[in-house]
Amino acid sequence: MPVKALTNKTLEALKPKAKRYEVHDLLCPGMSVRVSAQGQKVFSVKFRYGFNQKRMKLGVYPRITLATAREKAMDILRQVDEGIDPTKRRRTPNMKVEAVCGEFIRLHAQARNKSWREAERILEREFVGTFGQRDIREIKRFDVLEIMDAAVARGSTYQANRILSNIRKLFNWCVERGIVETSPITGLKAPTKEESRDRVLEDDEIVRLLRACRNDVYPFRQFVPILLATAQRRRAGRNALERGRS
Template sequence: MKQTFTTKSIEALKPATVKRYEVRDAKVQGLHIRVSTSGTRIFCVFVRRDQKRRRIKIGPYPMVSLADARRKAMELARDAELGTLKPQEPKEEGCPTLGKIIPDFIRLYAQPNTKDWKGTQSILKKFDPIARKRLNEIKRTDIVRILDDIVASGTPTRANRALAAIKKLMNWCVDRGVIETSPVAHLRPPTKEISRDRVLSHDEIKTLWHGAIAEGYPFAQFVHVLMLTGQRRGEVSGMRWSEINLDEGLWTLPANRVKNGRLHVVPLSSQAIDILKSIPRFMNSDLVFTTTGTTPISGFGRLKERLALSLPENTEDWRFHDFRRTVSTEMARLGVQPHVIDAVTNHKSGIVSGVGATYNRYSYLDEKREALELWAKELSRLAMKANLVTNG
């Protein structure tokens, strides 16, 4: 394909579908652009030296402008014609290995851009079997083999997460010019995911509430606040004292701690306030739920296993995230309006969408407080009027 390059025509080049393609410039002989599946555009030029045609990489667009690329291409062609073209210096290192690039990816991309970067770091460990392979040597079959092993181990959803993580890494490498194409471009997830619809029964709610009491501080209070507020596990476990106003009964989550990136205010029920007042504070620590004073609590898998011991053996599998769905369902049963439930859980369901979502900035604070108080009273009833304040 040949065309006269312009800034507009270069930006209009679509990502390759399966394999990278080239477009030649009609104005400067030898100058062309290679377009990858991620949409990365790299200027290159063909020159003849010692009766052999050589491709020389100039650089990625728009870091290298069209004018600079044409000027450089003509300089290289002139040097080749005059015999003064310097041989390309060998790189000190070849293409890096997957094991070497992962820490760079986590530090330069995942940490600044994703809240769950530790989860990404963890899931990428699944690719340890090919960590010593250079990126340009990794084949699609290498990735598929690892994904198949994850599925075979009984965690098909985790295989989907692993594919998503390795895709981001490979696309990041393509954008940086580390590799030309991603070996996993257009690779479909190995498993079709089904949205969870698990809602805890009233007996399960009561059992888990009482089971949490045996955990003591900080896990008992954590589980109870999780059940009372209906917020996400990471938001509750990372709760800061600086976010809480006990006098006004408000918990203000900053945008950088919320999944959708929007400040979220959670009214605290009287039961939640009593629980928070009972929690001992670590000196010079802002964390509410902590065992060290420096990091939030963790070990939720083990906590879930301990709590599950209080449930009947034939209990359907449950997760902490099911508390959110349970709270929403119970609020609906109690007559709370859907848009108020969405406001409580900070969830965008589509009930208020489009232009309405853009201009509707009302926070429903009073309605949220009323809904959470209503739910707290119901939870108290379900727990058989147990003492909701757990001692630290």
């Protein structure tokens, strides 16, 4: 079968023959144009998925242009590279905030973030709880600002920073996955400047704290002394406790 760098001039010059014939595109491996005995010119792309050789029709020239045919062929080949069978009809993805956040936690946060339960808690309470049934592609900058402003108004200034941090990670992931074109909160700054704390407990405070723990219930009776013994921060200890419960 002939191989040519297809151009519009080349396509126009392809004449019908007694039997159907095929010309492969040198500039887009896998793509070809079939010329029928009646002169119809049909673009298609061939690829191997698993052990099977498959072919997909791209369109009829000139109703579909050469550039569009190559673009569609490259998209199909890209799907194959990602392990997707383009011949299978795919379910329309659920773009609601609730569904996308769930996918973000399952596919991204759990595998990369040891404190993913904290991220899940913040997103579910602050983001999903407010916009759960909205299409995530419709979420605007002012929507996120509204959540952060509410946290600052109730005195949870550091929590507002955590909200922004987790929503930013969510939207960055959405951009990578092609769910949204751009993040609506690019360049948005944290509302509160955080300062590290260097306060330490005095000896008599530690004694009183340990005495109080004796009368407390699980898990704090065991939890607080462990934090003191290991010098763990409270958030790190909480995350460790949550992982132990799961």
